[in-house]
Amino acid sequence: xxxxxxxxxxxxxxxxxxxxxxxxxxxxxxxxxxxxxxxxxxxxxxxxxxxxxxxxxxxxxxxxxxxxxxxxxxxxxxxxxxxxxxxxxxxxxxxxxxxxxxxxxxxxxxxxxxxxxxxxxxxxxxxxxxxxxxxxxxxxxxxx
Numbered sequence: 631x632x633x634x635x636x637x638x639x640x641x642x643x644x645x646x647x648x649x650x651x652x653x654x655x656x657x658x659x660x661x662x663x664x665x666x667x668x669x670x671x672x673x674x675x676x677x678x679x680x681x682x683x684x685x686x687x688x689x690x691x692x693x694x695x696x697x698x699x700x701x702x703x704x705x706x707x708x709x710x711x712x713x714x715x716x717x718x719x720x721x722x723x724x725x726x727x728x729x730x731x732x733x734x735x736x737x738x739x740x741x742x743x744x745x746x747x748x749x750x751x752x753x754x755x756x757x758x759x760x761x762x763x764x765x766x767x768x769x770x771x772x773x774x
Contacts, residue, residue: 636692638742639683642752643695645732646680652728656721672762679755686751722770729763
């Protein structure tokens with residue numbers, strides 16, 4: 631039971647690592663200080679969520695993953711070698727899409743968990759990431 635929960639929690643942790651990695655790239659390339667600050671705030675929230683998942687995995691005697699894995703590496707390489715045509719809404723569309731995928735993945739992860747404390751943690755992170763999606767839509771619709 632706990633072993634399966636560790637596996638699923640690590641999937642959630644991988645998603646948080648991927649979000650941080652993506653935001654690192656977008657922050658580095660963003661010239662607008664207001665947008666950059668918003669991205670930095672969101673990255674900080676994902677780092678905090680990653681820490682909470684890592685801590686929970688350790689509490690149940692599991693071993694947390696340390697990176698976004700192969701998928702994260704490939705996404706990072708794709709970004710680094712793609713043309714830097716992403717501006718304003720293109721970046722926001724990409725982030726919104728990634729956040730929505732993450733929210734859906736967390737929903738699936740929560741369904742697979744057995745321990746209520748693990749479910750509650752993932753549901754809280756899922757809610758927080760839904761708030762992030764709303765903030766990104768607001769940024770897209772009201773700032774650009």
